[in-house]
Amino acid sequence: KAGVTQTPRYLIKTRGQQVTLSCSPISGHRSVSWYQQTPGQGLQFLFEYFSETQRNKGNFPGRFSGRQFSNSRSEMNVSTLELGDSALYLCASSVEGRDNEQFFGPGTRLTVL
Amino acid sequence: GQNIDQPTEMTATEGAIVQINCTYQTSGFNGLFWYQQHAGEAPTFLSYNVLDGLEEKGRFSSFLSRSKGYSYLLLKELQMKDSASYLCAVRDSNYQLIWGAGTKLIIKP
Numbered sequence: 001k002a003g004v005t006q007t008p009r010y011l012i013k014t015r016g017q018q019v020t021l022s023c024s025p026i027s028g029h030r031s032v033s034w035y036q037q038t039p040g041q042g043l044q045f046l047f048e049y050f051s052e053t054q055r056n057k058g059n060f061p062g063r064f065s066g067r068q069f070s071n072s073r074s075e076m077n078v079s080t081l082e083l084g085d086s087a088l089y090l091c092a093s094s095v096e097g098r099d100n101e102q103f104f105g106p107g108t109r110l111t112v113l
Numbered sequence: 114g115q116n117i118d119q120p121t122e123m124t125a126t127e128g129a130i131v132q133i134n135c136t137y138q139t140s141g142f143n144g145l146f147w148y149q150q151h152a153g154e155a156p157t158f159l160s161y162n163v164l165d166g167l168e169e170k171g172r173f174s175s176f177l178s179r180s181k182g183y184s185y186l187l188l189k190e191l192q193m194k195d196s197a198s199y200l201c202a203v204r205d206s207n208y209q210l211i212w213g214a215g216t217k218l219i220i221k222p
Binding site (some may be wrong): 041102 | 213
């Protein structure tokens, strides 16, 4: 069974630009969650999508948005990038979101210059 | 606010036992998770506790006390490959996962 995949793995952008990250969950998983990971801060929850609907949202500004497609693939968009957005962005999938285990992808390392 | 506390870094010797503590204050409780994350890799699931007590899984055990807002991860017979960060997370009343900053475990020969 293929794991969670994320593309691209690495990205370099400049301030003010926008970026779109993609996540393909494990086949059969309908819940996708996104996290931002920075050194010393741990994982910060961005949002969760289930069956194409945003079910939960963390405390991030509106510049961070996402969506989920009918095949459960999810995208995350960050507009007007700031230096502080440099981080590892992880997505995790699970069957229905309230399972006892989430499966993480390898992450996208975003650097904003 | 919601808060998860765990030590930043711990050092242990190969073959020994180490206990990583996690204390939490969250809005509601729907389970506590431990994940392992090697440098540059994705977190991988280790354990899930929702009831008080000890859950044992091979060399790893996880304990939960809901009344004390406390959990620990116990690693026995440490191996060099156990060098990693260990992440504690609590699922709150909204089913959001609240994460600690992680404990970096260094294993010395």
